[in-house]
Amino acid sequence: MSKLRVGIIGCGGIARSHCDAIAQLRDQVEVLAVADLFEEKRREYMEKYSIPKGYGTHTELLKDDDIDAVAVTLGHQLHHRLTVDACNAGKHVLVEKPMAISLEQCDDMIEAASANGVKLMVGQTQHFYGTSLKAKEILDSGELGPLVTAVCYMSKKWGFSGRPPQYRSRYHGGGMWLSNGVHVVDRLTWVMASQAVSVSASIGTRAHYQAGDDSATAFIRYKNGLAGVAVSVGYADGAPSYECHVICANGSLRFSQHGEKFVKVGKDDKWEDVPFDDPPAQFQNEWKAFVEAIQQDIEPPAHGEWGRHIMEILFAAEESAITGQEVLLESGLNWTTQTSGSPITREHGWV
Numbered sequence: 001m002s003k004l005r006v007g008i009i010g011c012g013g014i015a016r017s018h019c020d021a022i023a024q025l026r027d028q029v030e031v032l033a034v035a036d037l038f039e040e041k042r043r044e045y046m047e048k049y050s051i052p053k054g055y056g057t058h059t060e061l062l063k064d065d066d067i068d069a070v071a072v073t074l075g076h077q078l079h080h081r082l083t084v085d086a087c088n089a090g091k092h093v094l095v096e097k098p099m100a101i102s103l104e105q106c107d108d109m110i111e112a113a114s115a116n117g118v119k120l121m122v123g124q125t126q127h128f129y130g131t132s133l134k135a136k137e138i139l140d141s142g143e144l145g146p147l148v149t150a151v152c153y154m155s156k157k158w159g160f161s162g163r164p165p166q167y168r169s170r171y172h173g174g175g176m177w178l179s180n181g182v183h184v185v186d187r188l189t190w191v192m193a194s195q196a197v198s199v200s201a202s203i204g205t206r207a208h209y210q211a212g213d214d215s216a217t218a219f220i221r222y223k224n225g226l227a228g229v230a231v232s233v234g235y236a237d238g239a240p241s242y243e244c245h246v247i248c249a250n251g252s253l254r255f256s257q258h259g260e261k262f263v264k265v266g267k268d269d270k271w272e273d274v275p276f277d278d279p280p281a282q283f284q285n286e287w288k289a290f291v292e293a294i295q296q297d298i299e300p301p302a303h304g305e306w307g308r309h310i311m312e313i314l315f316a317a318e319e320s321a322i323t324g325q326e327v328l329l330e331s332g333l334n335w336t337t338q339t340s341g342s343p344i345t346r347e348h349g350w351v
Contacts, residue, residue, distance in 0.1 A: 004029040004291050007067040007091070008051075009058045009082055010074035011041035014096060018071050019049045021283035028291050035061040058082055062089040069119075069294065072096060075166045076173030080105035083120070087112035092119040094290050098182045098314065099307035101173035103330065106311055110304040114340070121290050121300035122307030126187040126257075128285035134263045134276035135244070135255040139191060144265070145250030150228040152188040152244040154180050156259075158234030160208045168210040175212025177203055178314060181232035185218070185317075186302075186310050191246055194224035195309060195336055200326040201317035207236040218317045223335060289345070298343045309336060 006022065008015050011034055022029050033053035034045045042054035055061040061070070062085060069092035072082045080100045086093045093113065099122045100106045113120035126132050138144065158176060166172035167179060189196060201218035208214050214234040221227045243260075246253040252266035263274040279285060293300035309331070316327040338344075 003027070004294060005032040005066055005068045006030065007033040007035065007055075007061045007064065007070045008045070009035045009061060009070055009072050009086075010078075011036035011038070011045050012073060015045065015071070015073045017281070017283045018073060018094075018287070019045065021281040021287045023049065024279065024281045024284045025287055025291065028295075029287060032067055033061055033064060058085065062086060062091060067091060069093065069290075075164075076101055076178065077166060080109060083109045084112045087116045087118050087120065090116055090118060092290075092294050094121045094123060094287075095307075096123045097125075097186070097307075098173065098178045099304075099311050101178070103308065103312060103315065106304070106308040110308065113304060119290070119294050119300050120304040121293065122302045122304065122310075123283075123286065124183070124186045124302040124307065124310065125283065125286060126183050127190060127302055128283070128289065129257040130276045130278040130285075131255045131257045131261060131263050132187065132190075133285065134274060135246070135253055136191065138253060138263075138265065138274070139193075139246065139248075143251070144246075144248035144253060146248060147192065147226060148247045148249060149226060150188055150191050150244060150246040151231070152184045152191075152228070153231045153241045154184045155231065155233040155235065155238070156180070156240040156242070157238070158208060158214050158236065160210065160236070168208075168212050170212040175205075175210075176214045176232055176234035177216045177318070178212075180234065181216050181218075181230065181317075182310060182314060184230040184232045185220070185313050187244055188220065188228045188230050189222075189310065189313065191244065192222050192224070192226060192228050194222035194226065195331070196313045196329055197221050197223050197333065198326050198328045199313055199316040199320050201320040203318060203321035207234065216317065216321075218313075218320075220313060220317075223333075292345065296343075296345075298345055299338070299340050301345065303340070305336060305339065 035055040072095040167174040203216040242258040255263040320327040
């Protein structure tokens with residue numbers, strides 16, 4: 001396969017980030033088609049990004065034999081159906097976060113990808129930012145010593161008035177916890193270099209009148225014996241924080257991609273800035289990894305099992321918030337193991 005040919009399903013705002021990233025990798029991948037119910041949205045993307053084909057539905061796009069892979073960029077409640085349909089059509093899938101709105105849906109998606117021999121990757125962007133990659137490189141080098149704990153934040157304005165109804169409703173998989181808490185939990189779990197075992201959380205709707213939450217704090221225990229905290233708040237007014245603060249035995253680390261963009265190492269009672277590579281398109285490293293997984297036939301980073309585990313943590317946190325009890329994850333005390341049987345990249349894996 002000389003160049004991966006992609007169809008974008010859903011022409012909302014996040015699709016722009018995907019198209020911008022693909023434009024930076026034009027020697028490896030191209031957007032061949034878009035699908036959206038609204039013709040004006042299709043035309044907007046086709047004209048801006050010189051996309052030759054447009055379809056009114058995803059079913060029409062999936063019948064196009066020229067398309068190798070799709071990006072699913074529609075609402076959370078649609079991720080399951082669109083991904084399963086795409087896998088059954090023989091297309092590789094990069095699906096936006098959150099992976100799905102139930103573990104049963106996640107399992108269906110993983111099974112569909114496996115049964116059809118296609119790659120499934122979840123858009124957990126935190127793994128691929130220049131700041132995150134530099135932070136993980138520092139941690140993996142061992143220069144800061146063994147990990148002690150980490151606290152990750154995503155505190156920002158919720159933007160209630162501009163939110164479509166489905167993103168304000170938990171019934172459709174909306175609310176701050178599933179919409180943005182998924183990033184916080186993903187980033188925390190990645191830097192903790194382990195799988196979660198249990199969660200104790202407080203989640204609620206405190207700043208807005210809506211049918212979904214807007215604030216959450218979760219204490220997550222990991223199977224390596226450590227614990228971390230994930231904070232996800234969509235306030236009505238305030239100032240943002242997207243920082244992840246990691247404390248190790250021989251130093252500390254802070255990094256952030258949005259708002260203030262930085263990587264800092266703490267030693268000898270002071271913080272020092274660390275340089276990092278910042279690609280021109282925010283999703284560029286993500287798409288590069290997805291393309292390489294397909295071309296080299298290796299397991300993608302942020303693959304289906306990883307995405308499922310992150311959702312398992314999120315759902316357990318919701319249960320904890322309702323019951324007031326610490327919740328043992330469904331995977332329990334056992335380690336989840338690789339089932340794909342495919343090689344993995346040297347540069348990015350489960351941890």
